[in-house]
Amino acid sequence: MQKIRVWVMLVLGLLLSSGVQAEVKEEENLYVYKVKHVAPDDELNLRAVPGVDGDILVTIPHNGKGIVGTGKSRQLGRTVWAEVHWAGKLGWVNAYYLLEEVHTTNYNPGQEKREETLVQMQCAGTEPFWTIEVSEKKIAVKVADAEEYEVAVDFRKQSENNTSIAVVAGRRGNALTSAFLQKVEICSDGMSDKNYPYSITAMLNGRRVVSGCCSVVGAE
Numbered sequence: 001m002q003k004i005r006v007w008v009m010l011v012l013g014l015l016l017s018s019g020v021q022a023e024v025k026e027e028e029n030l031y032v033y034k035v036k037h038v039a040p041d042d043e044l045n046l047r048a049v050p051g052v053d054g055d056i057l058v059t060i061p062h063n064g065k066g067i068v069g070t071g072k073s074r075q076l077g078r079t080v081w082a083e084v085h086w087a088g089k090l091g092w093v094n095a096y097y098l099l100e101e102v103h104t105t106n107y108n109p110g111q112e113k114r115e116e117t118l119v120q121m122q123c124a125g126t127e128p129f130w131t132i133e134v135s136e137k138k139i140a141v142k143v144a145d146a147e148e149y150e151v152a153v154d155f156r157k158q159s160e161n162n163t164s165i166a167v168v169a170g171r172r173g174n175a176l177t178s179a180f181l182q183k184v185e186i187c188s189d190g191m192s193d194k195n196y197p198y199s200i201t202a203m204l205n206g207r208r209v210v211s212g213c214c215s216v217v218g219a220e
Contacts, residue, residue, distance in 0.1 A: 066197025125212025
């Protein structure tokens with residue numbers, strides 16, 4: 001199944017059930033999904049085990065984004081179930097209701113396939129206004145009261161005991177710029193009604209620390 005490479009994070013199915021179980025499949029790359037085919041007045045159930053009889057751990061909104069796959073899928077009859085992280089919970093959803101947001105390989109067990117794209121985190125905060133873009137190769141920093149700069153990423157690692165957290169870092173001379181990213185249920189930027197699926201705390205040039213919110217995008 002699909003998943004998004006957790007160097008940025010920290011951070012990360014298909015048809016209808018009749019009871020015959022296939023082996024678990026696992027892929028090496030990580031993907032991020034959003035919900036599809038769910039009505040505005042309905043939600044997607046995250047279950048403890050694959051299948052409609054599994055206990056519901058939490059529900060995902062009809063427009064939920066930033067759903068992080070683990071790389072495991074299981075087929076029950078004609079239905080494919082995908083193992084995902086959401087709101088700090090690990091469980092299974094019917095993969096028919098998932099659409100990949102961005103990905104780094106052409107593998108796709110679903111019916112809808114998108115072109116290969118560069119995964120990138122776009123992060124921002126206020127007072128002062130700043131933006132940080134985190135990709136596999138670089139961290140680009142813009143702060144309202146300071147010069148813009150970029151550093152090449154030379155460290156990226158997922159937390160050993162929490163797969164929703166990762167650290168990405170690079171150096172500019174001897175000064176370290178690092179980003180601590182975490183998948184969260186809601187992150188508010190304090191400026192709008194929009195909620196984001198990731199939070200960030202970043203050290204800039206070894207001198208400043210800022211906090212804010214991030215979303216995942218595809219870049220050319």
